[in-house]
Each structure stands twice: as structure tokens, then as C-alpha cells.
Amino acid sequence: MGKFIFDPLTGEPTILATERAKRPEETAKAGTMSVTDHVCYFCKGNEHLTPPATYKDQEDWHVRVIKNKYPIVEDHEVIIHSPDHDKDLEDLDHEQVVRVIRAYLNRANFYGSQEKEVFIFNNRGKKAGASLVHPHSQIIALKGFPGILQSEKEWSIRYYDEKNTCYWCDEISEVLAGKDRVILETSHFVVFVPKACRWSYEIRITPKTHRPSLVFIDETEINNFAGVLQKVVQAYGNAFNYPDRNFWIHTERFDPFHWHVGFLPHLKVFGAIELGAGIWVSDKATPEDAAKLLRENI
Numbered sequence: 001m002g003k004f005i006f007d008p009l010t011g012e013p014t015i016l017a018t019e020r021a022k023r024p025e026e027t028a029k030a031g032t033m034s035v036t037d038h039v040c041y042f043c044k045g046n047e048h049l050t051p052p053a054t055y056k057d058q059e060d061w062h063v064r065v066i067k068n069k070y071p072i073v074e075d076h077e078v079i080i081h082s083p084d085h086d087k088d089l090e091d092l093d094h095e096q097v098v099r100v101i102r103a104y105l106n107r108a109n110f111y112g113s114q115e116k117e118v119f120i121f122n123n124r125g126k127k128a129g130a131s132l133v134h135p136h137s138q139i140i141a142l143k144g145f146p147g148i149l150q151s152e153k154e155w156s157i158r159y160y161d162e163k164n165t166c167y168w169c170d171e172i173s174e175v176l177a178g179k180d181r182v183i184l185e186t187s188h189f190v191v192f193v194p195k196a197c198r199w200s201y202e203i204r205i206t207p208k209t210h211r212p213s214l215v216f217i218d219e220t221e222i223n224n225f226a227g228v229l230q231k232v233v234q235a236y237g238n239a240f241n242y243p244d245r246n247f248w249i250h251t252e253r254f255d256p257f258h259w260h261v262g263f264l265p266h267l268k269v270f271g272a273i274e275l276g277a278g279i280w281v282s283d284k285a286t287p288e289d290a291a292k293l294l295r296e297n298i
């Protein structure tokens with residue numbers, strides 16, 4: 001089990017999780033392994049090789065959630081996107097993406113009922129930190145997250161105290177007024193490149209309706225979110241030939257937070273300026289040019 005260690009000077013959090021060194025690393029091998037090369041723990045028929053399901057949509061499952069065998073923190077689960085070893089969110093049909101989102105909601109609700117916050121994330125490819133090939137997301141739950149989530153929470157409270165509005169509601173109004181950083185606008189979501197995108201082609205999806213937590217979304221939004229999520233990963237696929245990528249959901253149980261989703265394609269690696277100075281270098285496109293290219297590919 002991992003434990004947090006904090007830099008005594010800056011308070012920067014690190015999770016010490018050395019047990020994870022034992023986990024299998026498929027993605028370390030060249031290329032993508034096919035299901036015939038080895039036993040995949042996440043494929044249908046191999047359920048007995050994994051911990052029991054904490055969630056599945058039905059007995060003959062389309063989506064299955066299990067405890068992570070090599071947890072980073074105590075509550076760490078894997079959400080298997082589908083029985084299909086080779087199809088990820090880009091290729092699944094709409095109803096299947098909806099099922100994945102329902103699994104996110106079920107687990108976020110479960111941990112919310114224990115007064116825990118959740119961090120839901122997806123790593124695809126070795127550069128993005130994935131160790132197993134079969135498409136999956138992960139969820140970790142804690143009483144509260146240090147790091148970026150803690151900062152966003154504190155900043156949003158300060159913003160609300162000063163302006164009496166929500167930071168993210170204001171952000172999407174500004175983005176929509178300017179238009180040049182918008183990638184896609186739907187009935188319920190705005191997809192855009194953040195003003196200070198950390199890497200070129202970083203994307204944020206923000207729902208138009210103000211809700212602190214993902215778990216409060218309604219049926220129409222679930223349906224719309226599935227379409228938007230799929231379009232964004234397809235846009236990266238079209239623009240950059242299916243790059244390794246990450247996405248994550250920032251959600252909190254209480255106001256004035258406003259849930260949103262972040263995406264990064266791995267088109268570059270960390271250098272000394274990122275690691276040593278803590279300064280991101282976005283050197284492939286301006287936010288406006290990045291938005292233009294992604295708009296053309298969505």
C-alpha cells in the first residue's frame with residue numbers, strides 16, 4: 001500500500017508505492033501485445049484471475065470493476081472498459097461508452113457515501129503510465145487529495161468569496177465569448193484548450209450546468225458526455241495517430257467546485273524545466289492554433 005510523503009519545504013506530495021514494482025508490465029514490451037500472446041486478466045473468461053467485481057453492469061458483463069491488485073492507496077479500482085481487448089473508447093459504440101460512465105458514477109457514488117473524494121483517470125500507452133494493454137480506467141478514493149485538487153479547491157473558494165461566482169462557470173463564458181480556444185460546443189459541454197495549457201494540445205471538457213460533482217449529472221448529460229468524451233479521444237487519434245494519452249476527472253462533493261475533465265496527449269517528454277523549475281513548456285502550438293487543429297479533427 002502506498003503512503004504519502006511530503007516535501008518538508010514545499011509540501012509537494014509524493015506517493016511511495018514500491019509494492020507496485022511487482023505488477024506485470026505488458027506495455028514495456030515493444031508494440032501492443034495481442035490477446036493471443038498471453039493471458040489478459042481483463043478479458044472475459046479470466047475473471048477468476050482477478051479480485052471479485054465491485055461493480056458490473058450485468059452478470060454477463062459489458063463493464064466490470066475490480067480492486068486493483070497493486071493499489072496505490074487503499075481504495076484503488078480498475079474499470080474495464082469492455083470485454084474487447086483491442087477496442088478503446090475511440091472505437092466502442094455509444095451505448096458502451098455510456099456504460100463506462102455509469103460505472104464511474106456508481107463507484108464515485110459508493111465512495112461519496114463514505115465521505116471520500118475520488119480521482120478517476122485513464123492512462124493509455126506506456127508513455128502515459130499504463131502497464132496493461134486492455135483498455136481500462138482507474139479510480140482512487142481518499143478523504144481528500146493533496147496536490148492539484150487541493151489547490152483547485154482552495155482557489156475556487158477564494159474566487160467565490162471575491163466574486164460570488166464559480167471560477168469554471170466564468171471560464172467557459174470567457175472561452176465561448178472569445179471562440180478561438182473552443183474545440184467543440186454541445187448542448188451540455190464546452191471542449192476547449194485552457195488559456196495556460198501546460199502542454200500543447202491539452203484539452204478541458206467542462207459541463208455547462210454548474211455541479212460540484214460528476215455524480216449529480218442527469219441522463220441527458222450522461223448521454224451527451226459519452227459522445228463528447230469519445231469525440232475528444234477520436235480527435236487526438238485523428239490529429240496525432242492515436243498517441244499515448246491521459247485523461248482525468250476533477251470532481252468534488254461540495255460547492256463551489258465545478259467538475260471537469262482534463263486531457264493530455266503524450267507528444268513530448270518532461271525536461272529539466274518541468275522537473276527542476278516546475279514550469280511547463282508548451283512548445284508545439286499556441287492555445288488558439290492547438291484549438292484550430294483539434295477543431296478540424298473532431
Ligand SMILES: [Zn+2]
Binds near residue numbers: 035042043085134
Ligand atoms: Zn484483454
Ligand SMILES: [Zn+2]
Binds near residue numbers: 166170209257
Ligand atoms: Zn460552475
